[in-house]
Amino acid sequence: MNSPAVLLIALPVPLYKRFEYLPARNLDSKSYKIGTRVRVIFGNRKLIGLIVDKAAKSSLPVNKLKHITEVLDDQPVFDSALLKLLFWAADYYQQPIGEVLFTALPSVLRKGKFITPTTNTLYQLATGNNLDTELGRAPKQRLIVELLSANPRGLSADEITKYIPGWRSAMNALLNKIFVKKIYQESVAEPVLVESNFKNLKLNSEQQQAYDKLSTKLNDYNCYLLDGVTGSGKTEVYLSLAKDTLAKNKQVLIMVPEIGLTPQLLQRIETRLGEKVHLMHSGLSDSQRAQTWLITKTNKANIVVGTRSAVFLPFTKLGLIIIDEEHDLSFKQHEGFLYNARDIAVYRAKQLKIPIILGTATPSFETQHNVNKKRYQKLILSKRAKDSSIPDVKLVDMRSKSSSDGLSNELIQAMQTELDNNNQILLFLNRRGYAPTILCQECAWIAECSRCDARMTFYKKRNILKCHHCLKEEKVPERCPACKSESLLWLGEGTQRIENKLKEIFPNTSITRIDRDSTRKKDALEEKLNEIHDGKYQIIIGTQMLSKGHDFPNVTLVGILNVDHGLFSTDFRATERLAQLLVQVSGRAGRSAKKGKVLLQTFLPEHPLLNCLLSQGYAAFSNEALKIRKECALPPYTFMLMVRARANNITLTQNFLQDVKSIMQKDNIQDLTIYGPIPAMMERKAGMYQSQLIIFTQRRKSIQQNLGNWTQAITERPLARRVRWDIEVDPLEIN
Numbered sequence: 001m002n003s004p005a006v007l008l009i010a011l012p013v014p015l016y017k018r019f020e021y022l023p024a025r026n027l028d029s030k031s032y033k034i035g036t037r038v039r040v041i042f043g044n045r046k047l048i049g050l051i052v053d054k055a056a057k058s059s060l061p062v063n064k065l066k067h068i069t070e071v072l073d074d075q076p077v078f079d080s081a082l083l084k085l086l087f088w089a090a091d092y093y094q095q096p097i098g099e100v101l102f103t104a105l106p107s108v109l110r111k112g113k114f115i116t117p118t119t120n121t122l123y124q125l126a127t128g129n130n131l132d133t134e135l136g137r138a139p140k141q142r143l144i145v146e147l148l149s150a151n152p153r154g155l156s157a158d159e160i161t162k163y164i165p166g167w168r169s170a171m172n173a174l175l176n177k178i179f180v181k182k183i184y185q186e187s188v189a190e191p192v193l194v195e196s197n198f199k200n201l202k203l204n205s206e207q208q209q210a211y212d213k214l215s216t217k218l219n220d221y222n223c224y225l226l227d228g229v230t231g232s233g234k235t236e237v238y239l240s241l242a243k244d245t246l247a248k249n250k251q252v253l254i255m256v257p258e259i260g261l262t263p264q265l266l267q268r269i270e271t272r273l274g275e276k277v278h279l280m281h282s283g284l285s286d287s288q289r290a291q292t293w294l295i296t297k298t299n300k301a302n303i304v305v306g307t308r309s310a311v312f313l314p315f316t317k318l319g320l321i322i323i324d325e326e327h328d329l330s331f332k333q334h335e336g337f338l339y340n341a342r343d344i345a346v347y348r349a350k351q352l353k354i355p356i357i358l359g360t361a362t363p364s365f366e367t368q369h370n371v372n373k374k375r376y377q378k379l380i381l382s383k384r385a386k387d388s389s390i391p392d393v394k395l396v397d398m399r400s401k402s403s404s405d406g407l408s409n410e411l412i413q414a415m416q417t418e419l420d421n422n423n424q425i426l427l428f429l430n431r432r433g434y435a436p437t438i439l440c441q442e443c444a445w446i447a448e449c450s451r452c453d454a455r456m457t458f459y460k461k462r463n464i465l466k467c468h469h470c471l472k473e474e475k476v477p478e479r480c481p482a483c484k485s486e487s488l489l490w491l492g493e494g495t496q497r498i499e500n501k502l503k504e505i506f507p508n509t510s511i512t513r514i515d516r517d518s519t520r521k522k523d524a525l526e527e528k529l530n531e532i533h534d535g536k537y538q539i540i541i542g543t544q545m546l547s548k549g550h551d552f553p554n555v556t557l558v559g560i561l562n563v564d565h566g567l568f569s570t571d572f573r574a575t576e577r578l579a580q581l582l583v584q585v586s587g588r589a590g591r592s593a594k595k596g597k598v599l600l601q602t603f604l605p606e607h608p609l610l611n612c613l614l615s616q617g618y619a620a621f622s623n624e625a626l627k628i629r630k631e632c633a634l635p636p637y638t639f640m641l642m643v644r645a646r647a648n649n650i651t652l653t654q655n656f657l658q659d660v661k662s663i664m665q666k667d668n669i670q671d672l673t674i675y676g677p678i679p680a681m682m683e684r685k686a687g688m689y690q691s692q693l694i695i696f697t698q699r700r701k702s703i704q705q706n707l708g709n710w711t712q713a714i715t716e717r718p719l720a721r722r723v724r725w726d727i728e729v730d731p732l733e734i735n
Contacts, residue, residue: 007038013096015098018098035079095338123148123182124180125152154183224378227360230587230588255305257330276302320354327362362583369626406493407498407501419506421556423538424535424537426588445483452682458494496513509538515543515545570681573733576625586600638697639702650691656723657677669702674695
């Protein structure tokens with residue numbers, strides 16, 4: 001006798017399988033649709049799952065199967081195209097299908113709840129009669145009536161407050177008299193238009209050439225690299241193409257690496273195109289992200305700007321994808337579902353047969369390699385868009401220059417000159433806190449984290465030591481814990497120490513600091529950026545948060561304080577990232593008619609990387625660096641895979657990875673090279689020991705054809721239950 005039809009359910013658990021369930025007793029399997037949510041019993045828990053397939057027979061005895069307890073949706077939460085994309089991502093990155101699918105859902109839906117459109121309460125005039133006699137002795141009520149008469153569609157409470165402070169008691173009187181009524185309207189009923197000034201926009205010759213090339217290719221898949229120097233006006237090309245896409249009644253997705261880039265970009269898009277822009281990033285509340293998901297799915301969002309998770313939004317008429325700062329590491333997810341949003345976006349564009357544009361001043365080596373292989377087409381913007389030129393860059397040899405807390409006299413003098421001319425200055429230092437650590441001058445004791453192989457950062461204002469890896473905090477010791485000496489020294493400089501020193505040197509100058517510590521509060525970053533644009537601060541100290549995407553017209557001097565640590569990393573990609581960082585930070589200077597200048601402080605002025613980059617530019621540097629990568633058989637000329645393991649015992653991780661290595665070697669793949677097991681660069685983190693395998697192959701298929709079988713075999717090993725492990729395809733960091 002045949003088994004009854006079963007449903008294959010994906011659950012949000014770290015298991016590489018789909019689970020078989022019987023239909024609910026009151027429904028047969030024909031009533032269920034692929035991509036809809038259901039509620040099931042899993043062990044002793046109730047979980048939300050997604051139907052991903054149906055099967056005529058069960059692989060298990062029927063009496064071992066449980067029934068679905070509830071069907072939550074009438075229609076699928078994923079359409080077939082998006083579901084296909086997610087299946088591909090789970091297979092390519094070898095991630096549990098349930099975790100991949102649930103990553104693409106808002107938390108509200110993951111919890112088994114529903115998204116309902118938010119509503120705005122509007123106040124609207126309820127009568128067209130002349131109210132002069134009734135309101136003769138109520139001046140505030142009269143003001144409200146006059147305001148609503150001028151706005152017949154109604155006004156929100158916030159809008160009324162702008163014109164009539166303290167209006168609520170008068171409004172209540174009008175409501176009681178039924179002169180005014182409340183109406184409730186969906187916050188996004190249809191795509192919202194705002195005032196546009198697009199007609200005033202004129203592209204320069206290079207921008208026009210790029211636009212002309214791209215605008216003829218909007219009806220099919222093409223991947224373009226828009227390689228433009230900082231300040232070349234890549235965004236203007238994006239918006240011209242977005243305008244054409246919107247005219248075709250298609251949606252546009254613009255992806256940015258960090259939420260810090262969105263405020264300026266949001267304003268530019270809305271004023272250029274006259275379209276309400278919707279956001280998707282981690283800085284929003286769960287409810288806000290759910291609303292963006294809903295209005296995208298219901299075709300009420302024409303333009304979405306988002307970070308990496310936006311690649312999974314349920315667009316139904318997507319016509320163009322733009323990846324700004326495509327090289328940025330933030331597009332890579334490093335926890336949970338390990339994916340690269342840029343690469344998934346390229347696959348989605350190909351799947352939907354639409355164009356995708358990768359924009360940057362510093363292309364990643366992978367993208368440059370794809371251009372060289374003719375997979376992508378390259379367009380160049382070699383000049384700045386406005387009346388500005390590329391800034392002059394000078395190396396400051398710190399070996400022979402006197403300095404104070406990491407600031408050379410040459411930099412201080414240059415800052416004074418710019419301040420005298422009422423210009424702004426940006427100082428870059430990618431170290432938070434007051435000092436990287438504390439050192440005992442007597443016995444050389446260093447403040448290290450007890451849970452990580454890392455030094456603790458000193459925060460002077462709070463007088464604490466903090467580990468930036470596990471977030472452990474402790475009070476600064478009054479004496480050296482090792483020798484009891486009081487000779488404790490702050491070693492190195494952080495952004496807080498630089499800020500304090502500058503306040504001593506320039507006591508009458510307004511200074512602000514932008515890093516993760518100073519922008520923790522909601523909207524703090526946007527407020528600081530607006531204040532910088534308004535000229536409130538003359539000196540800006542920032543970390544990598546300010547290295548790209550921001551346009552500060554009055555910044556004429558950029559000081560880069562310490563980059564030497566990036567020249568000797570064991571990660572083969574470190575020099576690529578350093579070069580990108582230097583170019584991006586330097587690009588903040590001289591973006592208006594004022595000439596820009598960059599001072600780069602270094603103890604290694606003869607280093608070939610720095611000299612090649614500064615004398616010949618990023619393109620020449622990347623070409624030379626790619627030659628070295630090819631000679632060393634490193635990505636992008638080979639394909640890379642990492643298997644990581646964590647446990648409270650280093651022996652466990654080593655033994656587990658040795659098992660994994662033996663599994664991979666059984667297939668006798670000739671071009672497979674496996675290094676390890678080796679300890680991670682930070683062997684101990686948050687009390688756990690970390691080890692890894694690093695695998696290279698000349699052919700991607702060598703990994704992809706075997707990875708599923710390897711994963712299945714790994715999960716069956718006894719040690720797999722005693723360690724935390726993950727597989728990462730195309731890793732961008734060796735850590």
